[in-house]
Amino acid sequence: MKNILKFDNVTHIYHTVRGEVVAAKGLSFSVDEGEFVAIIGPSGCGKTTLLSLAAGLLKPSAGSIERRGSYGYMLQKDELFSWRTIEKNIFLPLEIRKQNTPQARKRALGLAEKYGLKDFLKSYPAQLSGGMRQRAALIRTLATDPDVLLLDEPFSALDYQTRLNVCEDVSNIIRSEKKTALLITHDISEAISLADRILVLTARPARVSHSHALDFGDIPPLKRREQPTFSGWFEELWRELNA
Ligand SMILES: Nc1ncnc2c1ncn2[C@@H]1O[C@H](COP(=O)(O)OP(=O)(O)OP(=O)(O)O)[C@@H](O)[C@H]1O
Ligand SMILES: [Mg+2]
DSSP: OEHHHHHHEEEEEEEEEEEEEEEEEEEEEETTTTOOOEEETTSSSHHHHHHHHHSSSSSSSSSEEEESOOOOEEEOOOOTTSSSSSHHHHHHHHHHHHHHOHHHHHHHHHHHTTTOOOOGSSSOOGGGGHHHHHHHHHHHHHHOOSSSEESTTTTTTTTTHHHHHHHHHHHHHHHHHTTTTEEESOOOHEEEOSOOOOOOOEEEEEEEEEEEEOOSSOHHHHTTTHHHHHHHHHHHHHHTTOO
16 A cells, blocks of 8 residues: 655644744654544644644644645534535635536535435534534535545534444545545544554654554444454553553
């Protein structure tokens, strides 16, 4: 498999009026094409920084980042615009990137229909459930057909029940659209239920302390949670995260 994203010995330093904050140091990892990688790490360790670097929104202070393909990201809070309909929200990245062609709109609408938003295209975000809004935000991210999806705690605003369902949806969408995904989460169970591989980060400055390939194969998230090896993974990752 080919790397689509590669961090090599990356350091990132924020310069502020009160001094320097080293958010990442000696950070190295790679993601293969088509892989679903989850990243877990302690609060404030530099996860969002890592994702912003991967998105090309920040330049590393040292080290190198190789990126191939196009990137779409979905941030910590879903930010559908309340004054735009779901359809208009989904078209927004196309407008911004000047890709607002009839074919691109058709493709985006096709995704919205395929993933259960057909009857809500003319609705406003406030008229949808939290889970549906999250799905709409993901479809908006997919509208430009990015090769790599960068997801920063996309489910953190949802209640537990909704979260389980949205995870199921998101996993299904990402896998059926054959996207590469890099998901940041602080939820160990979520990481185990979704990913092909999990990277564990140290406390700030972030670097990778462990990398685990999971062995569940093509099983959807809720089914994974029922597997006998699930709790073993949880315990191991818990230990590493709290070491
Ligand atoms: N724009 C910025 N300017 C200065 N410091 C920053 C900036 N963004 C983040 N930091 C600092 O860098 C460190 C890492 O922040 P980051 O947001 O990447 O952590 P995180 O792991 O995503 O945290 P959380 O778990 O709360 O989401 C923190 O100490 C934070 O205060
Ligand atoms: Mg963060």
